[in-house]
């Protein structure tokens with residue numbers, strides 16, 4: 465059975481609306497009157513009425529005087545199809561709380577999850593043990609599925625108040641097939657990855673995602689990704705990629721993504737398209753030109769971008785790749801070693817100079833209860849008169865490496881340029897939150 469989630473047409477009134485009853489005949493179940501209607505097809509918006517029967521729009525235009533069960537006066541408001549959040553991370557959050565309040569209240573009715581190489585499937589009992597434990601800890605639920613079919617069943621059983629479409633995360637796929645190691649897959653392991661991907665695409669996954677700045681996805685050579693993307697191409701699916709680098713080497717990273725798409729013959733989606741750090745901002749226009757050139761050469765490539773100038777990630781990403789090799793305990797051991805710390809510190813110093821200052825690093829979530837008060841504050845403020853590098857080092861050690869941050873690294877002008885680019889879609893890069901329960905943790 466094909467489990468692809470069909471996107472139902474849905475309507476969102478952009479602000480509070482007045483609801484009235486009083487029609488005598490029942491031609492429509494719902495009549496939305498006099499809203500400025502954006503039809504989602506790119507046509508100029510126009511003031512009109514919308515007649516809905518069941519879950520279908522059955523009439524558009526001047527419907528004054530027509531009968532209905534329920535009538536909404538949308539005069540002075542915009543009416544649009546439900547928004548699609550093309551880059552979301554709500555995979556397990558939707559199981560922890562199916563109401564998806566932070567999304568629904570913004571008009572999002574469809575989320576595409578499984579981005580940045582990270583999906584809660586496949587999960588191997590042994591090789592994914594740490595991932596399973598981390599998910600259970602973070603969301604306080606039993607992770608009792610292991611594959612995409614099991615995940616879909618769980619979502620269906622639980623119920624969810626928006627439409628969900630998914631990608632297969634390459635890091636998750638790699639971890640389940642060969643563990644978290646920094647090495648190339650054997651021929652057998654690569655075949656296993658391809659077979660699982662093939663099955664999941666047949667089951668309805670929209671494509672493959674990578675997170676090439678994160679472990680273990682970052683260990684993949686280009687060739688491994690081309691082989692996997694050939695499976696993607698066979699099923700007309702998409703390769704959505706968080707590039708290998710988004711600052712100093714972002715141009716090379718974009719070239720790699722486009723080369724993978726061209727070699728495999730699949731569509732490419734550049735995730736949260738951006739050039740981080742002031743010194744790299746001039747690259748944005750060149751990056752967009754590169755995408756244009758690839759499109760002219762016949763590659764179907766699009767981008768997505770969130771409408772803010774800060775990115776959100778693990779604090780670990782401030783540290784050099786070599787220091788993050790292995791487990792979090794390995795990272796903490798390196799941070800605790802004076803000689804290693806000096807090398808790490810020099811690297812971090814360069815990153816912070818590129819970001820501007822520690823004012824640009826906001827701590828958003830800390831796992832250890834003793835350091836919770838750090839959430840919502842910049843490192844500059846938290847460190848006060850103390851050395852901010854030593855502060856961050858100690859915070860990482862105290863929280864065993866589990867700290868999240870926002871980095872203010874992008875320009876407002878570039879953000880506008882990317883968002884208004886003809887082939888950009890809007891994605892939040894966020895997971896659904898709630899003002900209570902496990903989804904209320906962290907800031908934001």
Ligand SMILES: [Zn+2]
Pocket residue numbers: 579580675706735736
């Ligand atoms: Zn990402």
